[in-house]
Amino acid sequence: MPRPIRVAIVGAGPAGIYAADALIKSDAAQDPGVSIDLFERMPAPFGLIRYGVAPDHPRIKGIITALHQVLDKPQVRLFGNVDYPNDITLDELHRFYDAVIFATGAMTDRALDIPGNGLDGSFGAADFVSWYDGHPDVPRTWPLDAEKVAVLGVGNVALDVARILAKTAEELLPTEIPPNVHEGLERNKAREVHVFGRRGPAQAKFSPMELRELDHSPNIEVIVNPEDIDYDEGSIATRRNNKQAHMVASTLEKWAIRDPGTRPHKLYLHFFESPTEIIGEDGRVKALRTERTELDGTGNVRATGSFTDWDVQAVYRAVGYYSDELPKLPFDVGSGTVPNEAGRVLAADSDHQTSVYVTGWIKRGPVGLIGHTKGDANETVACLLDDHTTGRLPGAADPEPEAVNSFLEERGIGFTTWDGWYQLDAQERALGSAQGRERVKYVEREDMLRHSGVIR
Template sequence: MPRPIRVAVVGAGPAGIYAADALLKSDAALDPGVSIDLFERMPAPFGLIRYGVAPDHPRIKGIVTALHKVLDKPQIRLFGNVSYPDELALEDLRRFYDAVIFSTGASADRDLKIPGIELDGSYGAADFVSWYDGHPDVPRTWPLHAEKVAVLGVGNVALDVARVLAKTADELLPTEIPQNVYDGLAANQAREVHVFGRRGPAQAKFSPMELRELDHSPNIEVIVDPEDIDYDDGSIATRRSNKQADMVAATLEKWAIRDPGDRPHRLHLHFFESPVEILGEDGQVVGLRTERTELDGTGNVRGTGQFRDWDVQGVYRAVGYLSDELPKLPFDAVSGTVPHEAGRVIDGAGAPLTSIYVTGWIKRGPVGLIGHTKGDANETVASFLSDHAAGRLPEPEAPDPEAVVRFLEERSVRYTTWEGWHHLDAHERSLGEAAGRERIKVVEREDMLKASRA
């Protein structure tokens, strides 16, 4: 009787779990069957959902319910708190599995090469998100002494950062934020937040719902300058062809013509302002210099040579995420992706690396919404199953499911399991119940391991 196909998925965020789901829905799941192990460096699963989504987005976090149903399947095992390649290297994975699918995502900030980016008070959005989401591997405090703050970028991450900076700590208290994050936000001095985009309203990358949510806070006055509402032929074509872009532009137009109210915190959305320098004094941010831009007819912009200095004491760049390079795999440092063809990892000569695949942001870059990774997963899984059916994949040396367990235990790897997640989940909910909240996130890795292994 043929054995089930053994697949390792490195990264238990949405992309990895969607890949596991695609495998379970394939014909191979019926004959000869599939057996999937997900390896995650964090003690808990869900990746971006747990450590990359703002805590006041419960609807997005509701995706966890669907991911739970996948991980509940008996063909799937979770090994958390296992680091690639320190505790499980590529050659180890090849010994145990017919294929390895990397879905490690993107968690670092993309560089912005302008003068002053290295000053104290200049931060990457990804680092700030990791702090307020209670990531165990980042500092427990965050400097929030700036009264006026700039956020560079016009995507959803920029909106998340701006919204968290502009809200009060008490507004976020009903969410799952841990105590250290609440304490930090309670001391936040920001009263004025400026979001800058180099192009116009039609080119903003906000999702309509996320943009509208800015205006729901009783403490945030959203302000748009009427002079920033401008369109050329390219912008009009974008609005006609893209419903979301049209909805975003319509919302911005509405805000631009209204009279500002008296909410205590002000959040300004600026367009046609290209950051050219972060201004410093004694090593500290004291301002931001932008160049005014104008549309060129195609939806793109050009500089006008008119500059303005903004009085800010903190700058957050939200210009994109970047994946970390994976040892033993080729890597394109510019795009932050692993080179591939339909999910098959390829070397510098374009030849596929046998039995190695990628999906999610490490495959296509950090663009699109969470749901878009389903298409990535389906393509990658189809490539793997085609290779397997064609006999192009070597037989693993030790396909017995218990072989990898023995390997980890012999090396004293303190791995967590899916059952352990249920323990941690119950523990966080009990902490929340005691405080009248749904959940309080556990931050310290050791505390997560202790709760998971209870």
């Protein structure tokens, strides 16, 4: 009788869990069956949902409910607090599994090559997101002494960063933010937040709902310069063919023509301003220099030679995420992805790397919304199962499920489990309930391990 297909998935965020779901729903799940182990370097699962989504977005965090149902399946096990490749290597994974899927996502900032990046007060948005989301591997404090702040980028991460900086700590207290984050935000001096995009309203990458949410705060006055509302033929075509782009542009137009309000914190959305330099004084950010751009007829922009220096004391670069290179896998430095064909990893000779696959942002780059990773997962899993059916998977040498447990225990790796997540979840909810909140996150890794039952 054939045994189940053994699959390791490295990364227990949405991409990895969607891949597990695709395997469970496949024909192979019926015959010969599938056995799936998810390896996650954090003690808790859910990846980007837990450590990349702003705490005041419970609607997006509701995706966890669907992911939870997948991890509840008997075919799936979770090994948290296990780091690839330090705790387990690719060769070792091949020993225990017929196939390995990497779903490691992207958690660092894409570089923005302008002078002044290294000044005090110049930050990567991803680092700030990790701080306010209570990531255990980042510092517990954040410098929030700037009264005027610039955010570079016109995507949803830029909006999240700008909104968190512009809101009051009291507004954010009902969310799951940890105590150290609330205390830090209480000392936040920001009163003006300026968001900069080098192109126009039709090219902004905001989602309509995220954009509109900026205006819901009683403390944030959103301001758009009427001179920044401009379209060329390419922009008009974008609005005509892209409903979301049209909705975003329409919202910006309404804000541009309304009278200024009296809310205490000002959030400016600037378009046609391309950052060229972060200006410093005594090693600290003093200003941001931008060059005015103009539309060229195609929806793209060209430089005008007109520069403006903006009085800001901090700059947050939100120009995209970037994936970490994975040992034993090829890596495209330009795109920050593992070269692949429909999820099959391509070796240096352009042939497929046997039994190794990718899905999510490490596969296609950090673009699109969380739900888009479902299509990635389905495509990757289809390739994996085709390779299994056609005999291209060599098979694991030691496929018994308990062999992995023994291996990790022998190495002294304190791994968390799905049952452990239930324990941690209950503790965080109890902590929140005592304060009239849904949840309060634990930040320290040791606390997470203790409440997951790893440390006694």
